[in-house]
Amino acid sequence: MTETVERPLARENSVGQPLRRKEDARLVTGRTNWTDNIVLPGMLHMAVLRSPMAHARITRIDVSGALQRPGVVAAYSAADLGDANGSIPCVWPVTDDMVSPPHPCLAIDEVRYVGDAVAVVIAADRYAAADALEAIDVDYEPLPAVVEMPAALAEGSPLVHSESGTNKCYTWEFGGGDYEAAKAKADRVFTRHYVNQRLIPMAMEPRAVVANPTGPDGEITLWSATQIPHVLRVLLALVTGIPENKIRVIAPDVGGGFGSKLQLYREEVLAVVIANRLGRPLKWTESRSENAQVTHHGRDQLQEIELAVTNEGKILGLRVDLTANMGAYLHIITPGVPLLGAFMFNSIYKMEALSFTCTGVFTNTTPTDAYRGAGRPEATFAIERIMDDLAAELGVDPLELRRRNWITHEEFPYTTIAGLEYDSGNYEAATARAVELFDYDGLRAEQKARRERKDPVQLGIGVSTFTEMCGLAPSRVLGSLKYVAGGWEHATVRILPTGVVEVVTGTSPHGQGHVTAWSQIAADALGVDPSAVQVIHGDTGTSPYGMDSYGSRSLVVGGVALVQAAERVVEKAKVIAAHLLEADAADLEYKDGAFNVKGSPGSSKTIQEVAFEAFTAHNLPDGVEPTLQANSTLDPSTFSFPHGTHLCAVDIDTETGMTKIRTYVCVDDIGKVINPMIVEGQVHGGLAQGIAQALFEEAVYDDAGNLVTGSLVDYLVPAAPDLPHFTTDRTETPSTTNPLGVKGVGEAGTIASTPAVVNAVVDALRPFGVDDVRMACTPERVWRAINDAGSKGGDRAAEGTVAYGGATTESTAGGQGDGIEKTGGQA
Amino acid sequence: MIPAAFDYVRAGSVDEAVRVLGERGEDAKVLAGGQSLIPLLRLRLSYPEVVVDVGRVEEMHGVREDGEHLVIGAMTTHAEVIDSDLVRTHCGLLSEATETVADPAVRHRGTFGGSLAHADPAGDLPAVALALDAEFVIAGSGGRRTVPAQGFFVDYLQTAVGADEVLVEVRLPKLGAGWGHRYEKFHRVAQSWAIVGVAAVVHRSNGSIDQARIGLTNMGPTPLRASAVEQALSGADVSGIGAAAEHAADDTSPASDLGGAADYRQHLARVLTRRAVSAAAGG
């Protein structure tokens, strides 16, 4: 019974260690709890009949045929559900006059995109439900559909929502400084048009829901493959009218989301409403085809971007005019996604003025919403593309052009033209390290040699020096942007009677590894081993408060809340320990999980001993409540601003147009790192998704509004063999705005990599007179860009016939080279 | 993504399969590896009333020698073809091309015969069968017949195999000394179908090319032989390959789709033919 036996050796900090993920053994051995694995007694299955047309009036709908089919229990159209049909709300009305049309769960009288839900069948099994869909009779009267944004905005366009009288959803304006004044001072005005194509998030696990209405006291439980169980519960209560306290939402194992599960979906509402009506559990699992067609899409912006610059390449002002595709309906934050980018077009650069306008447009296509990076990849793409294009125009090295404009490390904290205060960063250091790892000068020399000998394989080098705002978000800022919720996060820390630690978090991991990282944070804060920490999440029954996981927020908001809660536990324990040790609390120090009386070795209490005392409550100081636990609800004071330098080298086979990434180097600065292995994984996955946008992925609709890339045969998601070896490194400039010194990393790779790759492709092709290639930079587009100078961006059709307009360079009067409008003091 | 209901018959022999097919005619479908058929069923693009599984038909499995020929059973999987030393030694083009098909999971179920019977214009093996001068042994109610490669691929997804017939095996002439081969597959990600493919076997003697057979993937509704190139190559030395390959797209009518427009495919056919023939000729 000597004290020393119980005393652990001085522990090493867990934070910073590449601890193996606690989650993985279970996940990789298949002992998982996906929503679709759930089987409940008496469970029914739902199948959804979807519109085969992009726009049509439903003149007749009759579900009675389905009811005759074997195994069918019920079938409903919108009319059958009546008020219970509900409407999906948009929680981000970005302007007072935004057009926000109804978004009923089952279409009422009119369908507005291919895949729009028309009716449902409920049957004893999945097969019976799917078969019975064919027995539902629907008469459609086709209406003209509009697919492309310019067409939708043109006079006389068919209207997606005729009652609105327009396809324009909103125009949102923002800025800083006086752009016209900056332009008047500038030597040159450089305008570019880029297309940020539509993407399909394609999480590995499609969506699935199980609703069980047979809970105690009328409670209904919804299991959903969602990123946002907490937000979902609130929204379900608002939409269905079921009291919030009667709804429990559980996100069990969730296989990826990337924003596509940051949503309230029609099937979630329908499952709850219909399960309640029938009094039986109900399951719906999305097929991969439905996933491509009706789970929200991402990106889809036409970007006009203009820089007012001096002849030395100093940026004076930036003007951005976006057109953003909303799709056929507004989902929960559809209109707000481009706004998340509004603050990021100026990126790491100093300037006097910013003018930003975004117009949201309805089309007869799948609704868009957040997709990994949400607004910031679009912004980073446009600014980093134009920086490389401007460098080429001015004959300056693209890194040098950036150096002339970026915020230097001595200038932090720095308030940008968009009004954000960047707390910390060191763009010089990250860039210097990336240049070294990349052998920038060596590759430039090789590029020159290959150009000179007209090698059929040309080398291109692309740069992206990005920053982003994440850690969503200070609630007041969200309020000022008219978002209807806050951005705080909640944590509870409990030390149980037996001395193990329970952490309850309001974040909702779906692949990121929070259980491991939170264990490491709690372990260090409490001085225990990470294996003694249990992390509870994703269930409104056991973690009642939370704002969930998206926007690289979990660590910088939820992790910091956890630290605070742990500190409060230690504070309380200290009072109890002082009492037990008959010492003054001020004389106690807390180290390695034990309170010691300063200067009196041997006189100590472990936190586990204190927890047991708090449990028995036999001997607590007056006024101290039993149990050892504490909460924290943390509202972040600001955003987090990770940054980094990404360099990409591509080989382009100019005979076929095939692009191969040869070298990819990224040096990211995400402040302090909790678990470097998890960070590496986030960076790799992020790079894969950003590179996918540059080279592979593109959602394509035909003129009639059919999704042509509706399967993985045509929507090309790259896999390991298609991606290069990534050379990754980090610089570490701790954030000064949170006690952990951390910044977000969940989206950084995706945000940074897309322009690095496209810049490399364009760089390789500049000797051929090419100044843009539309994403995805397919071999065909690259080949056309090389061989058909008129094909702007490498598209097939001649300019003007491509409804999207392609990427073009404005050449205004007096301009010498393409894209340069000379004003003011000409060179 | 759930098929409509269908009956399932597991055939124990070729004769049994042929009998069921004869009874059910157009309503029946042969099931081989299911890698093309099952997706069609799941997307409800195909509605057979009965599926006849030939997976357990012993004689349709495996690779054997028969004099100057290799005989490959229709049910031999892509993975088995890749692993076969006989194939690698005598018909290396097939080993090489099969390695580019899909991904390991698909290659462990999908079959050589299924690929040929399905005759997807983007499939890699039909063009390879053309270049290898394959013969197809087809069983029907009237017995067995052998169809040469040139007569096998009839139209888009259509072959000489009738609705009441089964492709039993494929006979490939062994390629001896002096033959070289190359399959050039042009596709965007590793597990995707070919935008264009070129299968070439070339025989050289005394430094010049005396025989070349070239199959084209995805250059029309059926796989094609690049006859004009073959003629131009006959008797040429390697310096003539570039000029000969310029004929690769003659008389082709490829589709325009997401993978590429027709003119781009024709351009690719010329480039890839030059590369494939050069490699096959060892030049």
Ligand SMILES: Cc1cc2nc3c(=O)[nH]c(=O)nc-3n(C[C@H](O)[C@H](O)[C@H](O)COP(=O)(O)OP(=O)(O)OC[C@H]3O[C@@H](n4cnc5c(N)ncnc54)[C@H](O)[C@@H]3O)c2cc1C
């Ligand atoms: C993800 C994926 C990627 C693919 N990528 C490629 C690729 O890159 N290149 C490529 O070449 N292929 C590719 N395939 C197709 C693959 O090679 C299939 O295996 C092949 O097309 C069909 O073979 P199977 O044995 O699966 O035939 P099944 O799917 O069982 O049958 C296909 C058709 O052929 C008929 N059939 C099959 N066997 C016989 C027979 N013995 N007699 C008469 N009729 C018969 C069936 O009735 C059916 O109509 C891919 C498939 C998938 C799923």
